[in-house]
Amino acid sequence: xxxxxxxxxxxxxxxxxxxxxxxxxxxxxxxxxxxxxxxxxxxxxxxxxxxxxxxxxxxxxxxxxxxxxxxxxxxxxxxxxxxxxxxxxxxxxxxxxxxxxxxxxxxxxxxxxxxxxxxxxxxxx
Numbered sequence: 191x192x193x194x195x196x197x198x199x200x201x202x203x204x205x206x207x208x209x210x211x212x213x214x215x216x217x218x219x220x221x222x223x224x225x226x227x228x229x230x231x232x233x234x235x236x237x238x239x240x241x242x243x244x245x246x247x248x249x250x251x252x253x254x255x256x257x258x259x260x261x262x263x264x265x266x267x268x269x270x271x272x273x274x275x276x277x278x279x280x281x282x283x284x285x286x287x288x289x290x291x292x293x294x295x296x297x298x299x300x301x302x303x304x305x306x307x308x309x310x311x312x313x314x315x
Contacts, residue, residue, distance in 0.1 A: 192232060200238075201313040206230055206302055232298040239293050243315045247283040249307040289315065 193205045208228070266273045290296075300308050 192230070194234075199313070201311060202234075204232070204298070204310040204312070206300055206308040206310075208302065208304055208306070227301045227303055230298070230300045230302060234296045234298070235294065237292055237294065237296055238314065240291070240314050242290050242292050242296075242312050244288050244290055245311040246286040246288075247309040247311075248286075249283040249309070283309075 191205075191207050193203075193207075195203045197203070263273070263276065296312075298310065302308055
C-alpha cells in the first residue's frame with residue numbers, strides 16, 4: 191500500500207506499507223522474512239520544481255523487530271496504551287536525510303520487507 195498526503199506547509203508524506211503483516215512467531219523462518227522483499231517503484235509528477243529535503247524512515251526493516259520486543263515483554267495486551275507506547279519507542283527507525291534537486295517528476299524506488307514500513311517526508315527548501 192502507498193499513501194501520499196500533503197500538509198499546509200507543502201511537505202509531502204509518503205507511506206509505504208505491506209498489505210498484511212506476518213507474525214514470525216508462527217513457524218516462519220526469520221531469514222525468509224528478511225529475504226522476501228517487495229520492490230516498490232513510484233513516479234511523482236507535477237511537483238513544484240526545486241530543491242527538497244527528503245527524510246526516509248525505515249521502520250522494522252528486518253521484518254520482525256516489533257514481535258521480538260513484544261515477545262521479550264511477555265506478550266502483553268495490545269489494548270494497553272503503555273504497551274503500544276513501549277513498542278513505538280523500542281523499535282527505532284533507520285533514518286536517512288538527503289537534499290535532492292527535483293524537476294517535474296521524482297522517481298522513488300524502495301525495497302520493503304513483509305513487516306517493514308517506510309515513511310518519506312519531502313519538503314521544499
